[in-house]
Amino acid sequence: MKSNKKNKFLLTDFQMAEFVSKGYLVFENLIENKINKKFLNEIGHTSKTKNPKNTISTWLSEHYNDIMKTSKIPLVKAGTPLQTAYKKNSALFDVISNPVLSGAIQSLVGNSCKLDHHFLHITFPSKYYNKGQQKISQVNHNDCVIDPREKSFDIQLFYFPTAVDKSMGGTRYIPGSQFRMVNEKAIARYHNIRGQKHIVCSPGTVVIFHHNIWHGAGVNNSNKIRYAFKIRLMPTEKQVKLWTNKTYKNKDDEEPLYWNTGNTKQSVRSILQENQPWYEEDSGRLEIINRIKLWRNITNDKNFDANYWLTRLENELY
Protein backbone atom coordinates (compact mmCIF):
# COMPACT_ATOMS: atom_id res chain seq x y z
CA MET A 1 0.00 0.00 0.00
CA LYS A 2 1.42 3.34 -1.00
CA SER A 3 2.23 5.74 1.79
CA ASN A 4 2.80 8.64 -0.55
CA LYS A 5 0.58 11.48 0.63
CA LYS A 6 0.30 12.74 -2.93
CA ASN A 7 -1.37 9.62 -4.29
CA LYS A 8 -2.66 10.62 -7.70
CA PHE A 9 -5.38 7.97 -7.49
CA LEU A 10 -7.32 9.66 -4.73
CA LEU A 11 -11.09 9.70 -5.15
CA THR A 12 -12.72 12.52 -7.05
CA ASP A 13 -15.18 14.91 -5.40
CA PHE A 14 -18.03 13.11 -7.17
CA GLN A 15 -16.85 9.69 -5.95
CA MET A 16 -16.71 11.00 -2.39
CA ALA A 17 -20.21 12.43 -2.79
CA GLU A 18 -21.40 9.05 -4.17
CA PHE A 19 -20.00 7.30 -1.11
CA VAL A 20 -21.65 9.77 1.25
CA SER A 21 -24.92 9.48 -0.68
CA LYS A 22 -25.14 5.73 -1.31
CA GLY A 23 -22.67 4.21 1.13
CA TYR A 24 -20.58 2.29 -1.40
CA LEU A 25 -18.25 2.53 -4.39
CA VAL A 26 -17.78 -0.21 -7.00
CA PHE A 27 -14.43 -0.78 -8.69
CA GLU A 28 -15.18 -3.28 -11.42
CA ASN A 29 -12.42 -5.62 -12.64
CA LEU A 30 -9.84 -3.71 -10.59
CA ILE A 31 -7.40 -6.42 -9.53
CA GLU A 32 -5.30 -8.11 -12.19
CA ASN A 33 -6.10 -11.71 -13.08
CA LYS A 34 -2.70 -12.98 -12.06
CA ILE A 35 -3.29 -11.61 -8.55
CA ASN A 36 -6.79 -13.13 -8.47
CA LYS A 37 -5.31 -16.51 -9.39
CA LYS A 38 -2.57 -16.07 -6.81
CA PHE A 39 -5.21 -15.36 -4.16
CA LEU A 40 -7.23 -18.45 -5.12
CA ASN A 41 -4.07 -20.50 -5.00
CA GLU A 42 -3.18 -19.15 -1.56
CA ILE A 43 -6.55 -20.03 -0.06
CA GLY A 44 -6.37 -23.54 -1.50
CA HIS A 45 -9.30 -23.16 -3.84
CA THR A 46 -10.41 -26.30 -5.61
CA SER A 47 -13.54 -26.86 -7.65
CA LYS A 48 -13.37 -30.62 -7.26
CA THR A 49 -13.99 -30.98 -3.53
CA LYS A 50 -17.41 -32.14 -2.43
CA ASN A 51 -19.08 -34.28 0.14
CA PRO A 52 -18.51 -37.64 -1.54
CA LYS A 53 -20.90 -39.84 0.36
CA ASN A 54 -23.47 -37.13 0.76
CA THR A 55 -24.06 -38.15 4.33
CA ILE A 56 -21.84 -36.10 6.62
CA SER A 57 -24.15 -33.53 8.17
CA THR A 58 -21.36 -31.29 9.46
CA TRP A 59 -19.32 -31.58 6.29
CA LEU A 60 -19.93 -28.02 5.13
CA SER A 61 -18.63 -26.42 8.33
CA GLU A 62 -15.74 -28.89 8.47
CA HIS A 63 -14.75 -27.91 4.98
CA TYR A 64 -14.92 -24.25 5.97
CA ASN A 65 -12.75 -24.86 9.01
CA ASP A 66 -10.19 -26.71 6.90
CA ILE A 67 -9.86 -23.75 4.56
CA MET A 68 -9.35 -21.48 7.55
CA LYS A 69 -6.56 -23.70 8.86
CA THR A 70 -4.78 -24.41 5.60
CA SER A 71 -5.05 -21.19 3.62
CA LYS A 72 -2.27 -18.61 3.60
CA ILE A 73 -4.56 -15.85 4.79
CA PRO A 74 -2.66 -14.47 7.79
CA LEU A 75 -4.03 -14.23 11.31
CA VAL A 76 -4.18 -10.50 11.96
CA LYS A 77 -5.02 -9.02 15.34
CA ALA A 78 -7.54 -6.21 15.56
CA GLY A 79 -5.77 -2.86 15.47
CA THR A 80 -2.90 -3.93 13.24
CA PRO A 81 -1.96 -1.10 10.86
CA LEU A 82 -3.03 -2.00 7.35
CA GLN A 83 0.47 -1.07 6.18
CA THR A 84 1.90 -4.06 8.05
CA ALA A 85 -1.01 -6.51 7.96
CA TYR A 86 0.04 -8.46 4.89
CA LYS A 87 3.44 -9.87 3.89
CA LYS A 88 5.05 -8.35 0.87
CA ASN A 89 4.44 -10.43 -2.26
CA SER A 90 1.37 -12.11 -0.80
CA ALA A 91 -1.80 -11.84 -2.88
CA LEU A 92 -3.52 -9.68 -0.26
CA PHE A 93 -0.54 -7.31 -0.17
CA ASP A 94 -0.85 -7.02 -3.94
CA VAL A 95 -4.58 -6.38 -3.66
CA ILE A 96 -4.30 -3.51 -1.19
CA SER A 97 -1.32 -2.12 -3.10
CA ASN A 98 -3.41 -1.64 -6.21
CA PRO A 99 -3.00 2.11 -6.76
CA VAL A 100 -6.70 2.80 -7.33
CA LEU A 101 -7.72 0.84 -4.24
CA SER A 102 -4.90 2.33 -2.21
CA GLY A 103 -6.03 5.81 -3.27
CA ALA A 104 -9.62 5.06 -2.31
CA ILE A 105 -8.57 3.73 1.11
CA GLN A 106 -6.46 6.82 1.73
CA SER A 107 -9.34 9.05 0.64
CA LEU A 108 -11.87 7.43 2.97
CA VAL A 109 -10.01 6.34 6.11
CA GLY A 110 -6.49 7.70 5.67
CA ASN A 111 -3.11 6.07 5.24
CA SER A 112 -2.69 5.24 8.91
CA CYS A 113 -5.89 3.18 9.06
CA LYS A 114 -6.03 0.00 11.11
CA LEU A 115 -7.36 -3.39 10.23
CA ASP A 116 -10.34 -4.32 12.39
CA HIS A 117 -10.76 -7.85 11.02
CA HIS A 118 -10.82 -9.75 7.79
CA PHE A 119 -12.68 -12.86 6.69
CA LEU A 120 -13.10 -15.09 3.69
CA HIS A 121 -16.81 -15.55 3.02
CA ILE A 122 -17.54 -18.72 1.09
CA THR A 123 -20.90 -19.48 -0.43
CA PHE A 124 -21.14 -23.10 -1.47
CA PRO A 125 -23.12 -24.49 -4.42
CA SER A 126 -25.61 -27.35 -4.14
CA LYS A 127 -23.08 -30.13 -4.61
CA TYR A 128 -21.57 -29.26 -1.25
CA TYR A 129 -24.85 -29.73 0.58
CA ASN A 130 -26.34 -32.95 1.82
CA LYS A 131 -29.30 -34.31 -0.05
CA GLY A 132 -32.45 -32.53 1.05
CA GLN A 133 -30.54 -29.84 2.94
CA GLN A 134 -32.24 -26.49 2.31
CA LYS A 135 -30.09 -23.62 1.07
CA ILE A 136 -31.17 -20.35 2.67
CA SER A 137 -29.94 -16.89 1.82
CA GLN A 138 -28.40 -14.78 4.55
CA VAL A 139 -30.75 -12.27 6.17
CA ASN A 140 -30.29 -8.56 5.70
CA HIS A 141 -28.10 -7.11 8.42
CA ASN A 142 -25.41 -4.52 9.03
CA ASP A 143 -21.99 -5.40 10.36
CA CYS A 144 -22.21 -3.68 13.70
CA VAL A 145 -24.10 -3.34 16.88
CA ILE A 146 -25.83 0.01 17.21
CA ASP A 147 -23.12 2.42 16.06
CA PRO A 148 -23.92 5.98 17.16
CA ARG A 149 -20.97 7.67 15.44
CA GLU A 150 -22.00 10.55 13.21
CA LYS A 151 -18.63 11.85 12.04
CA SER A 152 -16.25 8.88 11.83
CA PHE A 153 -16.94 5.77 9.81
CA ASP A 154 -15.21 2.51 8.96
CA ILE A 155 -15.09 0.95 5.54
CA GLN A 156 -15.30 -2.65 4.43
CA LEU A 157 -13.54 -3.84 1.29
CA PHE A 158 -15.30 -6.71 -0.46
CA TYR A 159 -12.89 -8.38 -2.89
CA PHE A 160 -14.32 -10.84 -5.41
CA PRO A 161 -11.45 -12.89 -6.89
CA THR A 162 -13.66 -14.76 -9.36
CA ALA A 163 -16.45 -13.69 -11.67
CA VAL A 164 -19.84 -13.65 -9.96
CA ASP A 165 -22.85 -14.27 -12.15
CA LYS A 166 -26.47 -13.91 -11.16
CA SER A 167 -26.90 -17.60 -10.28
CA MET A 168 -24.08 -17.40 -7.71
CA GLY A 169 -26.05 -15.30 -5.24
CA GLY A 170 -23.67 -12.37 -5.02
CA THR A 171 -23.90 -10.11 -1.98
CA ARG A 172 -27.24 -8.31 -1.81
CA TYR A 173 -26.97 -4.73 -0.59
CA ILE A 174 -29.27 -1.80 -0.01
CA PRO A 175 -27.98 1.48 -1.47
CA GLY A 176 -28.29 4.44 0.87
CA SER A 177 -28.83 2.44 4.07
CA GLN A 178 -25.65 3.63 5.80
CA PHE A 179 -27.29 6.21 8.07
CA ARG A 180 -30.02 3.91 9.38
CA MET A 181 -29.23 3.18 12.98
CA VAL A 182 -30.31 -0.41 13.49
CA ASN A 183 -28.88 -3.32 15.39
CA GLU A 184 -27.39 -5.98 13.13
CA LYS A 185 -29.95 -8.71 12.34
CA ALA A 186 -32.86 -6.82 13.81
CA ILE A 187 -33.71 -6.01 10.18
CA ALA A 188 -33.91 -9.70 9.18
CA ARG A 189 -37.65 -9.30 8.74
CA TYR A 190 -37.01 -7.16 5.66
CA HIS A 191 -36.66 -9.86 3.02
CA ASN A 192 -36.75 -7.60 0.01
CA ILE A 193 -36.32 -3.88 -0.37
CA ARG A 194 -37.14 -1.93 -3.49
CA GLY A 195 -33.91 -1.01 -5.30
CA GLN A 196 -31.86 -3.75 -3.63
CA LYS A 197 -28.79 -4.72 -5.62
CA HIS A 198 -26.87 -7.97 -6.01
CA ILE A 199 -23.19 -8.25 -6.80
CA VAL A 200 -22.72 -9.45 -10.37
CA CYS A 201 -19.15 -8.78 -11.42
CA SER A 202 -16.04 -9.74 -13.30
CA PRO A 203 -12.99 -11.21 -11.49
CA GLY A 204 -11.02 -8.77 -9.38
CA THR A 205 -13.89 -6.46 -8.55
CA VAL A 206 -13.68 -4.60 -5.24
CA VAL A 207 -16.63 -2.89 -3.58
CA ILE A 208 -16.01 -0.49 -0.72
CA PHE A 209 -18.93 -0.31 1.68
CA HIS A 210 -19.62 2.06 4.56
CA HIS A 211 -19.56 -0.14 7.68
CA ASN A 212 -23.26 0.34 8.31
CA ILE A 213 -24.64 -0.66 4.90
CA TRP A 214 -27.44 -3.26 4.94
CA HIS A 215 -26.47 -6.44 3.13
CA GLY A 216 -26.68 -10.24 3.01
CA ALA A 217 -25.33 -13.16 0.99
CA GLY A 218 -27.56 -14.77 -1.60
CA VAL A 219 -28.07 -18.46 -2.34
CA ASN A 220 -25.52 -19.97 -4.68
CA ASN A 221 -27.47 -21.84 -7.35
CA SER A 222 -24.49 -22.30 -9.66
CA ASN A 223 -22.03 -25.20 -9.56
CA LYS A 224 -19.12 -22.97 -8.53
CA ILE A 225 -17.92 -21.73 -5.14
CA ARG A 226 -18.35 -18.02 -4.56
CA TYR A 227 -15.74 -16.15 -2.54
CA ALA A 228 -15.88 -12.70 -1.03
CA PHE A 229 -12.90 -11.57 1.00
CA LYS A 230 -13.78 -8.84 3.44
CA ILE A 231 -11.37 -6.41 5.09
CA ARG A 232 -12.72 -3.95 7.64
CA LEU A 233 -10.68 -0.79 8.16
CA MET A 234 -10.96 1.88 10.82
CA PRO A 235 -9.50 5.39 10.65
CA THR A 236 -7.01 6.71 13.20
CA GLU A 237 -7.41 10.34 12.20
CA LYS A 238 -10.25 12.72 11.52
CA GLN A 239 -11.72 11.99 8.12
CA VAL A 240 -11.45 15.56 6.93
CA LYS A 241 -10.33 16.37 3.36
CA LEU A 242 -8.44 13.08 3.11
CA TRP A 243 -9.18 12.83 -0.63
CA THR A 244 -8.20 16.36 -1.43
CA ASN A 245 -5.85 19.10 -0.37
CA LYS A 246 -6.28 21.16 2.77
CA THR A 247 -7.32 24.23 0.80
CA TYR A 248 -10.36 22.50 -0.68
CA LYS A 249 -13.49 24.63 -0.56
CA ASN A 250 -17.01 23.71 -1.51
CA LYS A 251 -18.12 25.33 -4.73
CA ASP A 252 -20.77 28.00 -4.79
CA ASP A 253 -22.55 26.37 -7.71
CA GLU A 254 -26.08 25.88 -6.46
CA GLU A 255 -29.08 26.75 -8.57
CA PRO A 256 -31.88 28.74 -6.86
CA LEU A 257 -34.43 26.49 -5.20
CA TYR A 258 -37.53 25.52 -7.23
CA TRP A 259 -37.57 28.65 -9.48
CA ASN A 260 -34.47 28.05 -11.53
CA THR A 261 -33.10 27.40 -15.01
CA GLY A 262 -33.65 23.66 -14.72
CA ASN A 263 -29.92 23.03 -14.91
CA THR A 264 -29.54 19.35 -14.02
CA LYS A 265 -25.77 19.21 -14.39
CA GLN A 266 -24.23 16.73 -11.96
CA SER A 267 -22.69 18.28 -8.88
CA VAL A 268 -21.79 17.26 -5.34
CA ARG A 269 -25.09 18.75 -4.22
CA SER A 270 -27.13 16.87 -6.82
CA ILE A 271 -25.49 13.59 -5.80
CA LEU A 272 -26.16 14.26 -2.12
CA GLN A 273 -29.85 14.82 -2.87
CA GLU A 274 -30.45 11.67 -4.93
CA ASN A 275 -33.39 9.62 -3.73
CA GLN A 276 -33.49 5.85 -3.21
CA PRO A 277 -36.64 3.97 -4.29
CA TRP A 278 -37.02 2.36 -0.87
CA TYR A 279 -36.91 5.49 1.25
CA GLU A 280 -40.11 6.43 3.00
CA GLU A 281 -41.20 9.78 1.61
CA ASP A 282 -40.49 11.50 4.92
CA SER A 283 -37.35 9.60 5.89
CA GLY A 284 -35.87 10.24 2.45
CA ARG A 285 -35.64 13.91 3.35
CA LEU A 286 -33.87 13.07 6.59
CA GLU A 287 -31.37 10.97 4.63
CA ILE A 288 -30.47 14.09 2.60
CA ILE A 289 -29.95 15.99 5.85
CA ASN A 290 -27.70 13.23 7.18
CA ARG A 291 -25.63 13.28 3.99
CA ILE A 292 -25.23 17.06 4.18
CA LYS A 293 -24.12 16.75 7.80
CA LEU A 294 -21.47 14.20 6.85
CA TRP A 295 -20.32 16.33 3.91
CA ARG A 296 -19.95 19.26 6.31
CA ASN A 297 -17.74 17.06 8.48
CA ILE A 298 -15.48 15.71 5.75
CA THR A 299 -15.00 19.17 4.22
CA ASN A 300 -14.81 20.94 7.57
CA ASP A 301 -17.38 23.42 6.30
CA LYS A 302 -20.10 24.12 8.85
CA ASN A 303 -21.98 26.31 6.41
CA PHE A 304 -22.25 23.83 3.56
CA ASP A 305 -25.80 23.09 2.54
CA ALA A 306 -27.85 21.95 -0.42
CA ASN A 307 -31.20 23.55 -1.12
CA TYR A 308 -31.34 24.94 2.41
CA TRP A 309 -32.22 21.53 3.92
CA LEU A 310 -30.31 22.35 7.10
CA THR A 311 -30.07 26.13 6.96
CA ARG A 312 -33.80 26.65 7.29
CA LEU A 313 -33.89 24.42 10.36
CA GLU A 314 -30.93 26.16 11.92
CA ASN A 315 -32.46 29.61 11.61
CA GLU A 316 -33.43 29.71 15.28
CA LEU A 317 -33.17 33.40 16.19
CA TYR A 318 -34.11 33.16 19.88
Place this chain on the structure above:
Amino acid sequence: MVKKKQDILILYLANSSLESEVIGWAKHYGDKKKIGMPGDSDNPPYNFGIEAVHDGWRLFQSSQLEQHAKGEEFRTGYLKYEFFFEKIK
Protein backbone atom coordinates in the same frame (compact mmCIF):
# COMPACT_ATOMS: atom_id res chain seq x y z
CA MET B 1 -60.29 -33.01 8.41
CA VAL B 2 -58.15 -30.67 6.28
CA LYS B 3 -56.15 -28.18 8.34
CA LYS B 4 -56.37 -24.57 7.27
CA LYS B 5 -53.05 -22.82 6.81
CA GLN B 6 -51.98 -19.21 7.09
CA ASP B 7 -49.97 -17.35 4.48
CA ILE B 8 -48.45 -14.09 5.69
CA LEU B 9 -47.53 -11.03 3.67
CA ILE B 10 -45.54 -8.19 5.22
CA LEU B 11 -45.45 -4.92 3.34
CA TYR B 12 -43.49 -1.77 4.08
CA LEU B 13 -44.97 1.35 2.56
CA ALA B 14 -43.71 4.78 1.56
CA ASN B 15 -45.90 6.58 4.08
CA SER B 16 -48.48 5.76 6.74
CA SER B 17 -51.33 5.43 4.24
CA LEU B 18 -52.31 1.99 2.99
CA GLU B 19 -52.68 3.60 -0.41
CA SER B 20 -48.97 4.39 -0.66
CA GLU B 21 -46.24 2.62 -2.58
CA VAL B 22 -44.65 -0.67 -1.48
CA ILE B 23 -40.95 -0.21 -0.62
CA GLY B 24 -40.27 -3.53 1.12
CA TRP B 25 -41.89 -6.94 1.41
CA ALA B 26 -41.66 -10.51 2.71
CA LYS B 27 -43.87 -13.55 2.19
CA HIS B 28 -44.22 -16.57 4.45
CA TYR B 29 -46.20 -19.68 3.68
CA GLY B 30 -48.28 -22.12 5.68
CA ASP B 31 -47.25 -24.82 3.23
CA LYS B 32 -43.84 -25.95 4.46
CA LYS B 33 -42.83 -26.92 0.95
CA LYS B 34 -42.75 -23.23 0.03
CA ILE B 35 -40.22 -20.91 1.55
CA GLY B 36 -39.82 -17.16 1.43
CA MET B 37 -36.28 -15.94 1.93
CA PRO B 38 -34.24 -12.73 1.80
CA GLY B 39 -33.52 -11.50 -1.69
CA ASP B 40 -35.99 -13.89 -3.35
CA SER B 41 -37.60 -11.19 -5.47
CA ASP B 42 -36.52 -7.80 -6.74
CA ASN B 43 -40.06 -6.85 -7.73
CA PRO B 44 -42.75 -6.17 -5.13
CA PRO B 45 -45.86 -8.35 -5.19
CA TYR B 46 -47.98 -5.19 -5.37
CA ASN B 47 -47.11 -1.62 -6.26
CA PHE B 48 -49.37 -0.15 -3.56
CA GLY B 49 -50.46 -1.45 -0.18
CA ILE B 50 -54.16 -1.25 -0.99
CA GLU B 51 -53.69 -3.66 -3.91
CA ALA B 52 -53.04 -6.45 -1.40
CA VAL B 53 -56.46 -5.82 0.12
CA HIS B 54 -58.03 -5.81 -3.34
CA ASP B 55 -56.40 -9.18 -3.89
CA GLY B 56 -57.97 -10.75 -0.81
CA TRP B 57 -55.28 -10.26 1.83
CA ARG B 58 -56.69 -9.46 5.27
CA LEU B 59 -54.86 -6.70 7.15
CA PHE B 60 -54.37 -7.67 10.79
CA GLN B 61 -51.66 -5.30 12.06
CA SER B 62 -50.04 -2.01 11.15
CA SER B 63 -47.38 0.08 12.86
CA GLN B 64 -48.16 3.07 15.07
CA LEU B 65 -47.02 6.59 14.36
CA GLU B 66 -44.45 7.58 16.93
CA GLN B 67 -43.39 11.04 18.04
CA HIS B 68 -39.80 11.88 17.23
CA ALA B 69 -37.60 12.09 20.30
CA LYS B 70 -35.97 15.43 21.04
CA GLY B 71 -32.40 15.43 19.78
CA GLU B 72 -33.11 12.47 17.51
CA GLU B 73 -35.15 14.31 14.90
CA PHE B 74 -32.85 13.46 11.98
CA ARG B 75 -32.11 9.89 13.03
CA THR B 76 -33.33 7.23 10.61
CA GLY B 77 -33.59 3.55 11.44
CA TYR B 78 -36.10 0.76 10.96
CA LEU B 79 -38.70 0.94 8.22
CA LYS B 80 -41.57 2.89 9.65
CA TYR B 81 -44.76 1.84 7.88
CA GLU B 82 -45.22 -1.88 8.39
CA PHE B 83 -48.40 -3.76 7.47
CA PHE B 84 -49.10 -7.43 8.19
CA PHE B 85 -51.63 -9.33 6.07
CA GLU B 86 -52.85 -12.90 6.05
CA LYS B 87 -54.72 -15.33 3.89
CA ILE B 88 -56.19 -18.45 5.42
CA LYS B 89 -56.29 -21.31 2.99
